[in-house]
Amino acid sequence: MSGARGAQTSSRALIVATLLAVALPAAAPAHHILGIPHYKYSDEYPQIPYMEVLAQVGPHDLVFTHFPGFPEPGEAVRFKLYIRERDGGRVFRQPLRIEVTQKHFLRRTEPVVPPFDIRPGSGPERNDYKFFLTFSEREAYELRLRFPSGDGFETIPFPVVIGKTDDRPLIFGAVALLALAVASVAAVKRRRRWRRRRREVPA
Amino acid sequence: MMSHDPVQGLPAAAFWAALAAALLLLAWSLRGGGSRFARPAPTRRFELTSWRPLSWLLTRRPFQFAVQLPLVLALFLILAAGFFGTPVAERNFATVATWTIWWTLLIVDIVLLGRMWCLVCPWEALASWLRRLAFWRRRREEPLALELEWPRWLRNVYPATLLFVGLTWLELGFGVTRSPRATAILGLVMVLLAVLPALVFERRSFCRYGCLIGRICGLYSMMAPVEVRARDREVCRGCRTKDCLRGNAAGYPCPTGQCLAAMSSNTYCTVCTECLKSCTRGNVAINLRPWGSDLETVARPRRDEAVLALVMLSLTSFHGLTMTPAWSEALSWLRGITGLGYLAAFSLGMTLVLLLPGALHLLWSAAVVRAMPVGNRGAAGAGGWTSSGLWPVASRYAYPLIAVALMYHLAHNAGHFLLEAGSFVPVLSDPFGSGRDLFGTAGVVAAPLASRGVIWGLQIVLVLLGLYWALRAAERAHRRHAATAAIPGVGQRVRLLTGAFLLLATAWNLWLLAQPMEMRTGM
Incomplete structure (x- = not known):
């Protein structure tokens, strides 16, 4: 009898431990909602992940990020772009043009909003281009950045997927x-x- | 990391030097009335299976399963990463493994090993395992298939040609190579395409007629230095059981219906090694042979294969063309004058590029027919369907183009591979692009595997080798044609015409290699 009770106790402990293990990661985003400041998110850290895409154009390195990394329809998405010269590290701050297109599989790519210009911020954010967009549809989008390259311009596509495609x-x-x-x-x-x-x- | 700067193509000096070398090669081949290539390719073979450990390994039943299993697992990983991983192509295992590694190495594999892809093909594995209800065991029961005959009107390579054109349209028109999800969908569609016909039709009819990869590999592998052949044809002639074709307790029937007694080309052999297992006389060999052997011995040219050869020539060039700024400019111009949208203009441009080499080849073939000795042309008939008519001549002279297409394809892919293959290292450690680092290499920014100079040199050598083998194959075609059409001599004018066409194709390919090229993934 005591052996059976022992087994019952240990299986109960196992269930409690499993529930705790399942509940803990769920608490992590809650911690973020509380507003405790932190500066960098990544998928390894149990926070809301951000998406980072790196690109190179001529002598420039481009770091494009959006937060949250897996945005849902109707959610405001914060985009940031940081551009600097690979050698020397001089930050690029000229106005740039962005076009947002919707990518349909087996259909043509369509612009979603008219192209708009972006400029670096001021104060502590003077090195970053920052803008917000809200997408209403669960779809794959592409932000096309028009960037000066040589004598002309280069269009750099950055993928943005709204709502995890099921x-x-x-x-x-x-x-x-x-x-x-x-x-x-x-x-x-x-x-x-x-x-x-x-x-x-x-x- | 994505690089948005096109990679510089061959420098102008290298381009002109390569073109001059191609011209010299043509002149050299024409000297002495084609006597340079008068002797057929040596029939000498080095039998790889004479090495007992290899022969033992190939005749084990689990052999094919063992080499297919890793590829099946890789296919599942590609599907999972494509459907559930990051949408960023450069950071997803699906796009990097499929388009940067597999699609590139497939051509290298053909040039070095022939049809070995078919031996390890994961789609074939899934279809065969399901059809046989066994992973490697030889089951004597009926296969799980309706065993219907493949429709007679589809017994040609046109279905595979259409699929190849369709895939290229999807790949380049819709940027499938830049979409992990679309790559995974394509992989899944291929699973259905391989498995469903295997359940309905006899043998592996889809591999024989419908598989675009198999047919591309098949035609290209006429160049390959590896072959599966009967060790002694006389032994096959005396064989009544034809175990290679029908199968026996030791091995399954040939999946593509090949009989070793008659097999003289790599085109339809999938190197499944079943004949090595089933031949009771141990008369099957895997040989090393000179490159281009099958191209020199095309006895009966087939029109469907000739069309596929022309399509391959067009599409390999088209593939390269779409990665150059010249294509973007041409497309903008086309959109400007027609008012068409991107996709319609792309489709129109692709159709033009697809048809142009075929139309040129037909014109050239018509000139070749006219250049033939008049009396003999008359003797052969003017109906257009005899061995000296337009279509037979066009079919016969399409085969040498395979060498030009394959070697350009290899040169183009070598550039991609040597510059971009490093991107495989980080995605191997983080296949879903979700921030994991399984092997500690997720942050690696790999350098190109070779310098630009080495890549340019390699590309020029490969394209010139393609011309060399094409000229050789064309000379053998002249001589066979003269024999079958009862022409006493083909004549220097015909040689000059076919040589000029091959030179034109080579010059076009060199020009493409000299263009700045946009890469598939980061470097």
């Missing part, structure tokens, strides 16, 4: 199609075998 229906659909095909073929084969056996056995 591909589960697609994957389940493909698996279901395969399963259906296998089941149909198996049924036809079974029927063929049955007919063949009937023909072979005299009435």
Whole structure:
């Protein structure tokens, strides 16, 4: 009896420990909501991740980030762009033009809003271009930055995905199609075998 | 990291030097009435399977499973990363592994090893495992398939050609290479394309007729230095059981319906090694041979294969062209004069580029027909369908173009691979681009594997080698054609015409390599 009770206690402890383990990561974003200041997010740290894309154009390094990293429709997304010369580190501060396009798979890419200019901020943020956008639809977008390169301009695409695309229906659909095909073929084969056996056995 | 600066192409001096070398090569080949290539490629072979450990390994039933399993796992990782990983192409395993590594190394594999991709193909693995209901065991029961015959009207490589054109349109028109999700969808579609026909049709009909990768590899592998052949054809002639074709307790029937007694080209062999297992006389060998051997021995040119060869020539060039600023300018111009949107203009441009080499080749073939000795042309008939007619001549002379297309494809891909392959190191450590660092290499910014100078030199050598093999194959085509069309001699004018066409294709490819090129991923 005592052994059974011991087992019961240890399984209860295991359940409590599992629940705690599940609940703890959920508390991390709550900590962020409380407003405790911190400066950098990453997926390794249990906070809301940001997205960072690095690019190189001529002598310049571009660091493009958006927060949150996986924005949802209707959520204001904060974009930041920091550009500096690779050698020397001089910060680029000229006005730049941005175009926002919506990328549809197997359809044409369309501009979502008219192109607009961005400028670096002031004060502590004088090195960053910062702007906010809100996307209403769950879709893949592209922010196209027009950046001076040589004598002309280079268009640099930065991907922004709004709402984690739910591909589960697609994957389940493909698996279901395969399963259906296998089941149909198996049924036809079974029927063929049955007919063949009937023909072979005299009435 | 994405780099948005196009990579500089061949310097002008190198381009002109390469062009001069190509011209000299043509002149050298024409001297002495094509006597340079009068002798056919040596028939000497080095049999790899004479090495017992290799022969033992290839005849083990689990061999193919063992080499396919890692690729199947990689395919699943690509699908998972594509569907659930970061949308940033440079940081996702799906796009980097598929387009920077696999698509590039596929061509290297063909040039060095022939059809080895088909041996390890993960789509084929999934289809075969399901069809056989076994991973490697030889089951004697009927396969899980309806075993219908592949429709007669589809017994050609046109389905694969259409799929190849369609994939290129998707890849370049919609930027599939820059979308992990689209890459994963494509991978999943390929699974369905491989598995569903395997459940319906006999053998592996899709591999034989429909698989675009298999057909590209098939035609290119006519150049390859590796082949599966009967060790002694006489032994095959005396064989009544034809175990390679029909299978037996030791091995499955040939998935593409090849019989070693008649097999003289790599085109339809998938190197599945089943014939090595099933041949009761141990008469199957894997040989090393001179490059381009099959191109020199095309006995019966097929029009569908000739069309695919022309499409491959067009699309490999088109692939390179779309990565140059010249294409962007041409597209803007086309949009300006037609008022079309991007996709319509792209499709129109692609169609023009696709049709142009074919139309030029037909014109050139018509000139070749006219250049033939008049009496013999008359003797062969003027209906256009005899061995001296337009279509047979066009088909026969399309095969040498495979060498030009393959070597340009390799030169182009070598540039990509040597500059971009390093991007595989960080994504291997962080396949989903989610900030993980499994092997401590996620932050690695890999340097190019070779300097620009080395890459340019390599590209020029490869393109010139392509011209060399094409000229060789064209000379063999002249001689075979003269024999089949009962022409006493093909004549220098025909040689000059075909040589000029091959030179034109080579010059175009060199020009493409001299253009600034946008890379697929970061460097």
